[in-house]
Amino acid sequence: SYGLAAKGDQELPFRLENGVKVFELRPSVVRWQILPNVAVDAYAYNGQIPGPRIHIRQGDKVRIDVTNDLPEETTVHWHGMILPNQMDGPAEITQPPIEPGQSYSYAFTATQHGTYFYHPHAKPDRTQALGLYGALIIDPANPADEVPA
Numbered sequence: 001s002y003g004l005a006a007k008g009d010q011e012l013p014f015r016l017e018n019g020v021k022v023f024e025l026r027p028s029v030v031r032w033q034i035l036p037n038v039a040v041d042a043y044a045y046n047g048q049i050p051g052p053r054i055h056i057r058q059g060d061k062v063r064i065d066v067t068n069d070l071p072e073e074t075t076v077h078w079h080g081m082i083l084p085n086q087m088d089g090p091a092e093i094t095q096p097p098i099e100p101g102q103s104y105s106y107a108f109t110a111t112q113h114g115t116y117f118y119h120p121h122a123k124p125d126r127t128q129a130l131g132l133y134g135a136l137i138i139d140p141a142n143p144a145d146e147v148p149a
Helices: 123-129
Strands: 015-016 019-023 027-035 040-043 049-055 061-067 077-079 103-109 114-119 135-141
Touching: 015 077, 019 049, 040 049, 049 061
Parallel strands: 019 061, 049 135
Antiparallel strands: 015 019, 027 040, 061 103, 077 114, 114 135
């Protein structure tokens, strides 16, 4: 599955299952053309760098199913979010790493609103630099709480 599938930061679609917004993330290796005639191996969520944007509303119940198509272990950390420990993403601290070919489901209720990002917490410096990061935007439950840009 080499080849960057899409320009990064496309909104990630979801499906509803019993009132839960279910998203799918697949980290994998891609061939990324960074300059004319210059391509590098990179890591991408769903074939995008940056990864797809997850856009939800405060109070939403969400589940993010992560299937690891990388040649090494990974996790996903929801940077800045206050979550139950087992949903936070640090490998070997709050969860086992997601091994190649394996899956893990992160499930939580979005109790806070704001702009956050997601990235791995298994070898984070290297794997994030290779392309594993994306935006997580949580709109306030009450539109009056929105801050205009």
